[in-house]
Amino acid sequence: MLDTGKRGFVANKPEQVDNPTIDRLLSEPNEERIFAINLAFEAGYTLEQVHDLTKIDHWFLQRLFTIFELGKKLAEKRGSGLDALETVLLRDVKKAGFSDQQIAVKLLGEGDVKADELLVRARRKSLGVLPVIKQIDTLAAEFPAKTNYLYSTYHGTENDLAPETNKSIAVLGSGVYRIGSSVEFDWCGVNAVQTAAEEGYKTIIINYNPETVSTDYDVSDRLYFEELSFERVMDILEFEQPEGVILSTGGQIPNNLATRLAAANAPILGTAPARIDEAENRHKFSSIMDELGIAQPRWKELTSLDAMFEFVGR
Known part of the structure; x- marks a missing residue:
């Protein structure tokens, strides 16, 4: 806006x-x-x-x-x-x-x-209007590119590769870097992928930040360089059919998708989506603090500068 x-x-x-x-x-x-x-x-x-x-x-x-x-x-x-x-x-x-x-x-x-x-x-x-999965051409079309860098597009008629046939785990990255959501979430995501690999799973990362370790070519078996929206994540999960999805290591962007992904029957691993929502939703978290008698700073959700100045004034 x-x-x-x-x-x-x-x-x-x-x-x-x-x-x-x-x-x-x-x-x-x-x-x-x-x-x-x-x-x-x-x-x-x-x-x-x-x-x-x-x-x-x-x-x-x-x-x-x-x-x-x-x-x-x-x-x-x-x-x-x-x-x-x-x-x-x-x-x-x-x-x-x-x-x-x-x-x-x-x-x-x-x-x-x-x-x-x-x-x-x-x-x-x-209606059969579905995206196809393509490999990013890292060789300027001089040779066939066989990379694990993938993306989805509607400008195509067939997938460049088939879904992962071995048991797999998908990890959602942190997306765009903001203050308070950078190195720590990348470290968590990478360690989740490495642990899954040690347990014998093929690993899939969905993330779109080129500055992260999680988007290095040798960290996961498949990297979807894609936005972390409900639509795009579900497109990828429905294509790959992983045995589990880890989103609690990615920070606020994937955590905000927790309840919607759970409602869509995504196989979420780790912290339950309902508990994630209670921690991420300021209103729910504040209510829990009040119920437990735990003091919290005064806060309010505001959408205009005038309301902000009025609240700060009080």
Whole structure:
């Protein structure tokens, strides 16, 4: 979402943004300008107008406009139900990078997004719109690459390799590095993989940070260089069918997937997902502290700067 304080508008209410504001957002380079480009398309700006204001190459703008047009096609079917989501359109939007959750919001509205995502996923699988597994070409196409660096894509018709046939364990990495979630989680993930290997399991890592030891080529038998979202993790688990999944060594990003993966019958090892959720969910953890009579700092979940300053003032 665009910063409502600095940028002067709310991203999910583009009708409240006037053209002079859009012009300013397009002409001032910042980390959120890509969202302003989408707003410009919604306001009827042509590719040439956006190019003149941003100086972004037409090649990139054309692809952004294609994504915008596909989003419009989905939105036009809102209210028609999942039956309106035919194979050709679904395959096109998946190739363009739309997640099941984004499709759910465009098609079904602003209801229970996680529940609607599952409906879209079920519809997608029923239509046979599935990603394929590809090996990253580390040899610049000069020779056939036989690496364990893998990714999933909708731009393909067949998998580069078959699912792991030996018993295997999947470990979810820490994803993007943040303060407090770097070396320690990488160390934990790598040790989990090494221990699984010592126990005779083939090892699978799902992680996307190239700065980690866990993403070195010789640490695991298979490395999926992929985002740690529910959709992508489930795609990989359904393909590989590991005997177990370790997510408690990866930190907050995989831990936040614990309850959803458990609900999808992923074979989670270690700490129970319900217990992970109690520790990760601030509201639940705070309630447990209150029940046990354990003192805790005053806290509040806030979504605006004004509310933050008011709370800090108190």
